[in-house]
Amino acid sequence: MTLIFLQIVLFSSILGGVTIQFNKLMVDYQTGNLVIEPSEEEKYIENTSSLQKKIEGLPEVIGSSARLRNSGVISYQGKEVGTAIYGIDAGDESLVTHLESAMIDGEFISRLDRGEIILGREVSGGYGALMESKSLGGVEVGDTVDVKIEGINREFRVKGIYSTLYSNTDSSAYVNKADMEEIIGVKNRANEIAVKTTSDINEGDARMKLLSLGIKEEVRTWHEFAGMLKTIENTLTMLRNVFSAIGLLIAFVIIFVVIYVNIVNKKRQIGVQKAIGIDQKVIVNSFVIQAMLYAFIGIMLGYLIMHYIISPYTITHPIQIAVGPISLILENFEALSRAVLLFLAAVIGSFIPAYKLSKKGLLELIWGK
């Protein structure tokens, strides 16, 4: 019973963990909670520094990072990689994303550094990159790479390499915003402003707050960016529902059968109880209550193991899979609905045989005739 409960909870929570992880990575390393984008016909958000000041005046806003985004080609020792390159203000970025703490070699770029670049591990290669063949094949910190943006070539020194395990971000590169402004010839503009809000406000409300400041640009919550992730998430959710439905069905059947067989084996015992003159209702109830007790203990045990051992363990030691580290999270509602179903299996699985047997003739029960 415990095992069955664990198994289906474990399975669906792995899948649940994956979806949650997708979203978390995106929020943590790319979008923040909200993203401001230029209004439809515009290429840039104008006058970003005053807009940022306005936004950051809100108590719900932790920070904002204005980014210039361009596609570019990075080349190193004859290899070339086309990628998104962001121009960022290092200080601002660190308030919005965890990029700074995702460095696996070298250092994060600082506000004053010029001519320096940090590369995602999918760009640099090495460091366990998932698609090594599409990378530069092992750039190291301190190497110099060639960057070509809008037809302009620049040399950058690699200051650091990061890995967020979020593949979108890991196949990008970041340079100082000042360098980017110089290359493309703009000032005080951005392609996007990522905004990090405090955890006590939901994204929808935060968006309304920003709009009420009179921002004429587009303000989107991260959910809208999920895009492809959304489809993956939907697929995963569906898969997960299918699997847990199957798992639940199997669990239901197993519990039903185990209890059923167990009671059928007590045929004689039921006969003896009946012979003594114990009421049929009492006999049936005693088996149902017994099964409920076992189910309850099994489910509690499964829940406790999940809640106090497996969940905390995987939160501190996430399981590394392709999409990133995941932890097994037990959603209480799900656990509850499963528990109720398994419980039901136990009740039905005990009631039916106990009732049927207790209806049989005494001789048949006691002497198996």
Place this chain on the structure above:
Amino acid sequence: MENNTESNVIIEAQNVTRTFWMGEVEVRALRDVSLKIKRGEFVAIMGSSGSGKSTFLNQLGLLDIPTSGTIIIDSVDTSRMSEKEKGEFRLRNLGYVFQDYALLPELSAIENVYLSLMMQGKNKEECQKAASAMLIAVGLEDRLKQLPSKMSGGQQQRVSIARALAHKPRVLFADEPCANLDSTASKQVLELFRKFNKEEEQTIVMVTHEDWHVEYVDRIIRLKDGVLE
């Protein structure tokens, strides 16, 4: 002893026939058996294997329904009772000892004994008191809390005797209670039966096929091919 002979009879079997059908084959296990057993009597039913001893005991003990004929217990015609009423009657008035003890394995000795008392709606304290008194009477004062699986066959059978007698049944039925026991344990069981028979005037109907058991009983009923000899 009362003079009125009718009220001295506790069980009466009137023309009891029990026929089993095994597919097309008719097995006439009992044929027109009539018998009276007196209050306080210790009766042994004997006969060779397949002679119908168990079948007869099951009719007397209301564990089975005769094909024809009636069983009258304490002037009550039991053929008019519903199954539910029979269950209630067995619970309150009859006690059973089975060959293989038939104790409930999950329950301790004392719980096995007070189960039927509890079912009669007595409060727990009362039940426990009566049950432990009963277990002491069968010589198991040091095993009250033990599970049946931890006991010898003789001890288990004594628990089952305590269970059968705890509610002071009008009749105790025992189907080969010693069949699985060695002679020492058998003697203990038979002596217990005799003790309750003498001291409490307990009516006992016992099936046996051991000749040496006859010295414990008041009367022997012999069956052969479903008829009284």
